[in-house]
Amino acid sequence: MSIKIFFTICFLAISASLFAQNTTGKVYAGDKRVPGVLVENRTQNKSTVTTDAGDFSIAARLNDSLVFSAPFMETQFFTIEKYQLEKVWVVELKESLNELAEVRLTEEPKEKKFDQAEYDAQVNQLVQNDIKQSPQEYRPKYTSNGIDFMMLAKRFMGLFKKDPSKQKKEYAPITYEQYQILFATDAYFDQKFLNRQLQIEPYYQNLFFEYCDAMQLQGDLLLPERQLDLLDALMELSTNFRAELKKFNEEGDSLPEGH
Secondary structure (H helix, E strand, O other): OOHHHHHHHHHHHHHHHHHOOEEEEEEEEOOEEOOOOEEEEOOOOEEEEOOOOOEEEEEOOOOOEEEEEOOOEOOEEEEOOOHHHHOOEEEEOOEOHHHHHHHHHHHOOOOOOOOHHHHHHHHHHHHHHHHHHOHHHOOOOOEEOOEEHHHHHHHHHHOOOOOHHHHHOOOOEOOHHHHHHHHHHOOOOOHHHHHHHOOOOHHHHHHHHHHHHHHOOEHHHHOHHHHHHHHHHHHHHHHHHHHHHHHHHHHHHHOOOOO
């Protein structure tokens, strides 16, 4: 091998290592690690979310622009420096509850007691109107791309038996239709939150709403002052849902032919 070829190979190897770098770190809010934070490399148009332990790793180069965002948190911006490519670094997010409170006071100057019956009536009217206009959008198509959605839905629904005693409480459990309206109209719990923070693909969204319905989260989580509690509950539900989905798919792969 000639010296010229040798140096050419070395140069290409070094260049590849420089261009295939990642930046790795942890995201905190106070003394707690934050899962589900959206991490975007705006320069390379790439994104990821933090793990349950608040960890992240994303492709990055020197001077790339990184953005960290999460519901109810102040967005943080960073320009990648050399040390952020060489070692694990820490991002600290701050809650933006004061700004949220100011917005809600402007929109709703007078506190109104949550009326479950009125809320359900409004939701039902919206759903009925939308069903008339787009009936094909409601309820999952149970056979698609070789996946038996009917069996999968029965599996999820069989995991939980609704407790009639819960229906007698002041706030009835959140329904399938209410989840649809929430993610279609809410400023925070929107499609971006559903896809990126909760990691629910559009293909499985209706089935996820069925799953949440079966879990019977209480309706008072829809109150403005309970949004952080609702966020925690949805993060936990999405983790459990994806685990059940993975388990179901693995069991399907392990079945012998003919089943």
